[in-house]
Amino acid sequence: MQNILVIGAHYDDAELGAGGSMAKWIKEGKNVYKLTLTDNVTNFEKKGIKVQAESSIKESSKACEVLGVSEVIIIDLVECTNLIFNKKQMQQIESFIIDYKIDTIVIHYTSDIQQDHIHAATISYVAGRYCDNILMYQSNKYILPEAFYPRYFVDVTKTIELKKEALACYGEGHNRYNSLFDMTIAQNRVEGYKVNMNEKESYAESFMIMKMVERS
Helix, strand or coil: CCEEEEEECCCCHHHHHHHHHHHHHHHCCCEEEEEECECCCEEEHHHCEEECHHHHHHHHHHHHHHHCCEEECCCCCECCCCCCCCHHHHHHHHHHHHHCCCCEEEEECCCCCCHHHHHHHHHHHHHCCCCCEEEEECCCCCCCCCCCCCCEEEECCCCHHHHHHHHCCCCCCCCHHHCHHHHHHHHHHHHHHHHHCCCCCCCEEEEEEEECCCCC
16 A cells, blocks of 8 residues: 545545545555545535535645645546446546556445445446555544444544544534534544553554455
8 A cells, every 4th residue: 555545525524534544544654645526515405514615625725735745736626415336537536546556445335325426436446447456434423324334444543633634624504403523523533542452542443355466
């Protein structure tokens, strides 16, 4: 894992699912890129959720700066909640993967429940089908039709503060009910305990493996 592309349907998905890992990989000297597939515009009046494209773009840029990640802007963005598998986006990602010798992609869980997440996962793994490593994350903690059952963990104890700082770059519309970010960090704390099994405070991010290749 040297050249890593983290793909999200919405601007905060990558940070929610893999923010600490991205910061850790950067500190290890790896090349890490972030790519978003939709414009993130949300107007869910009954739930009081409103997100604008312009603010999301600025917030994402700040979050990437905090983590040290390079944000990739090569995609023709699709309207939020209307993402479906499309050849154009797939080939744009595929071209980037080839040009930048991406060996690892980190994508949404294929059995997510949110429609953009599901289609983002499909677009991503088709585009990255020749990559050595494909890891899947869960950004929002929905109850899913097929359980998210991770077996690959990244200890992010030393970068969890960067993840918190990156998430704090996003406005209230991203932080669902003013609790999503805190609950995500709390989940990372639980996963840290699972990984380290000690009394010290530790954090981890978890991934399911779709594919992992060790080369000679």
